[in-house]
Amino acid sequence: MNATLTLPAPAKLNLMLHILGRRADGYHELQTLFQFLDHGDELSFAAREDGEIRLVTEIPGVPHDSNLIVRAAHKLQQLTGTSLGADIWLNKVLPMGGGIGGGSSDAATTLLGLDHLWNTGCSEDQLAEIGLGLGADVPVFVRGHAAFAEGVGEKLTPVDPHEPWYVVLVPQVAVSTAEIFSHPLLTRNSKPIKVRPVPEGNSRNDCQAVVEQSYPEVRNALNLLGKFTEARLTGTGSCVFGAFPDKAEADKVLALLAETQTGFVAKGSNVSMLHRKLRSLR
Numbered sequence: 278m279n280a281t282l283t284l285p286a287p288a289k290l291n292l293m294l295h296i297l298g299r300r301a302d303g304y305h306e307l308q309t310l311f312q313f314l315d316h317g318d319e320l321s322f323a324a325r326e327d328g329e330i331r332l333v334t335e336i337p338g339v340p341h342d343s344n345l346i347v348r349a350a351h352k353l354q355q356l357t358g359t360s361l362g363a364d365i366w367l368n369k370v371l372p373m374g375g376g377i378g379g380g381s382s383d384a385a386t387t388l389l390g391l392d393h394l395w396n397t398g399c400s401e402d403q404l405a406e407i408g409l410g411l412g413a414d415v416p417v418f419v420r421g422h423a424a425f426a427e428g429v430g431e432k433l434t435p436v437d438p439h440e441p442w443y444v445v446l447v448p449q450v451a452v453s454t455a456e457i458f459s460h461p462l463l464t465r466n467s468k469p470i471k472v473r474p475v476p477e478g479n480s481r482n483d484c485q486a487v488v489e490q491s492y493p494e495v496r497n498a499l500n501l502l503g504k505f506t507e508a509r510l511t512g513t514g515s516c517v518f519g520a521f522p523d524k525a526e527a528d529k530v531l532a533l534l535a536e537t538q539t540g541f542v543a544k545g546s547n548v549s550m551l552h553r554k555l556r557s558l559r
């Protein structure tokens with residue numbers, strides 16, 4: 278059997294998210310602050326000589342060829358012209374439709390992992406560009422550093438916000454990103470803010486009001502976590518998060534909410550687990 282390469286696909290949080298306007302193509306101009314979590318999916322890759330891409334562990338409800346992992350692998354094959362393929366195994370940990378970027382992160386890990394395995398030598402810029410074609414959130418996972426993002430999420434300025442421990446609650450509803458971005462009541466006229474200093478105090482999420490209105494489970498999670506710390510929505514939800522100074526405090530709060538809420542505790546991280554692992558391989 279070929280050697281396998283196993284790599285993490287971490288989650289992200291949007292520490293703030295402001296919507297500045299809507300472009301002619303329907304996509305929204307935004308400003309958002311991305312930080313990674315030391316928590317995520319795991320992917321394993323083994324090269325195939327016959328050029329086939331096979332996701333061995335499929336996600337129920339997501340057709341094989343629509344999975345962002347398979348789409349990312351095909352795009353990399355096309356760009357590089359490699360004759361190699363891959364068997365790919367996914368250990369899915371992150372909730373789907375959670376606003377913590379699981380699918381996007383899987384796609385980025387696939388691009389970096391297969392570029393490494395196939396020895397195709399793509400630049401980070403090339404991989405980020407392929408990634409943007411798969412989703413607005415993919416480039417930040419390719420770059421692997423916490424970032425202030427503008428445009429539709431692709432203009433990235435690396436930043437180093439504080440790295441607290443987070444409680445992330447996972448309300449048991451999947452929120453459609455497209456539905457929230459097309460909501461008539463969405464705030465779309467926030468004033469642009471400056472990148473530096475890192476906008477930690479200016480940290481609202483413009484999607485939160487419409488998500489709370491449409492999904493009572495999300496409002497409930499925000500209210501419950503809000504009893505302990507400032508609680509906020511990530512992306513278009515459904516997940517909500519709050520920061521704590523240490524792991525013990527975060528664990529305690531999650532335990533107190535455990536009767537009615539599903540969630541996890543994870544450390545915020547400005548260098549993604551994926552990039553830390555890849556560096557250790559070089």
Ligand SMILES: C[C@](O)(CO)[C@H](O)COP(=O)(O)OP(=O)(O)OC[C@H]1O[C@@H](n2ccc(N)nc2=O)[C@H](O)[C@@H]1O
Binds near residue numbers: 455
């Ligand atoms: C909400 C965020 O998660 C914040 O990080 C992202 O902006 C969304 O990123 P994503 O899930 O990778 O989004 P995509 O898969 O590119 O787009 C999903 C849908 O969201 C809407 N969309 C997304 C990003 C953006 N800047 N404006 C949009 O209007 C579009 O209707 C699109 O059809």
Ligand SMILES: Nc1ncnc2c1ncn2[C@@H]1O[C@H](COP(=O)(O)OP(=O)(O)OP(=O)(O)O)[C@@H](O)[C@H]1O
Binds near residue numbers: 346
């Ligand atoms: N590998 C994958 N993992 C998760 N979802 C995938 C994957 N491939 C395709 N999808 C599809 O993408 C949809 C969104 O998944 P994802 O986990 O990225 O949502 P999200 O966390 O809300 O994303 P974001 O934070 O980028 O808005 C899923 O409902 C699923 O249909």
